[in-house]
Amino acid sequence: MNTNILRKITLSQFDNRLGLEIGLKIHDLAKQRNQQVAIQVERLNHIIFTYIDNDLPADKHLWIKRKANVAKHFEESSLSVKHDLINGNMSLKETFALDEDQYLAKGGSIPIFVENAGMVATITVSGLSDEEDHFLILEAMKTTF
Template identity: 25%
Template structure:
């Protein structure tokens, strides 16, 4: 049975409410993807970074050491985000809180990959418009790389808005 951590669940729920974009277009996807890629390159992470809408990849980078198998994980993680409107880490923790094993039942792998590393792009007043996914590290590390990149990007956009620029 999966382990449940109430503090982790609260942290992930708070992230979901915090990580809300004022808008998100192709240019935002490019800039956010480049930001996460730069961080991963500096740390020499062997990851794939993917930002997609249903049916359309907006950004993709496969860094040195990444493997073809990561494509299945990227697809499966992003499918969870689009089905559940929540990060894969949050979905996994919610299931653990209910004593459910995500590998058994209604979210079959590889169609769905309930492992940290995919986070929804939620636009204020709109909802989930994209998924940002990293694959190649441990689940918590994949998740943290995405969340840290999204926070930094949102801080940058907010700073540009405060300066009277549109952040783009």
């Protein structure tokens, strides 16, 4: 198990255009690899970008929301929360009284922080394994910056 999972991304600035660019980059990377994903970029509780591939289950938007809720609540990536829960023998429901219909500790949502401002956005991917979802976001970020 990788214990060095990126917990958050900190940038000097973030705006809607950058969020759109990142969403499109994730889409392009997935398309090049014939991967079917759902993507959502959310800034200050409004959605900048959403895409759900054709053959994904109809409830995929709920997976995105639940992963993003974890990243927002803990202010760290949903994959790092998953590992923290496993390593600490904890659960969202029993330890934190979080409704598992609203929160999902699986990889694929990473919070975006702006220096001297705090958390301003989340980027969420679903459709692959949770580690692949997480690392697809990171790869898109590397090629965007």
